[in-house]
Amino acid sequence: MHDNGIEELITKLYDMVQDARSLPLGADKCIVERDKVLDMLDEISNRLPGELKQAKTVVDSRNELIAKAKREAEAMKAQALAQAKQMVSQEAIYQEAQVQAEEMIRAAQGKIRDLKLVTNDYVDDALKRTEEAIADALSQVRETRGQFRKVVAPQEKGGENAPAM
Secondary structure (H helix, E strand, O other): OOOOOHHHHHHHHHHHHHHOEEEOOEEEEEEOOHHHHHHHHHHHHHHHHHHHHHHHHHHHHHHHHHHHHHHHHHHHHHHHHHHHHHHHHHHHHHHHHHHHHHHHHHHHHHHHHHHHHHHHHHHHHHHHHHHHHHHHHHHHHHHHHHHHHHHHHHHHHHOOOOOOO
């Protein structure tokens, strides 16, 4: 009987009771071999803790495997969420940096325009002052030349009264 599994032992016990002779005047009662039934019940009783232990081990292993898979899935999910948040954060930083860079470029272009205007005004004013200074100098040169001619012209005509130079 040791080679039989618990299910097979229970089936044999069931068959034994079903095939047993009924008692007279009691159709629900029967006669079975007590020693055989007790041996089978002992065998079931002896095997049951081992098989239950084995089944419990299988269930525990299954539960542990499921729990491990859940933990791994949660860890992967948390890592994916962290990466997604980091990517979103980096994208936001990039966009903010791009906006700031564009603002800085616009500000620099505005300053360049302002500097060009100021420089153009300064150069134009400097050229105007230079032109006025040259015009004044030319006017003074012409006046001095005119005075020089007046002084030299009478001496050239008179010749003798001219002071010696």
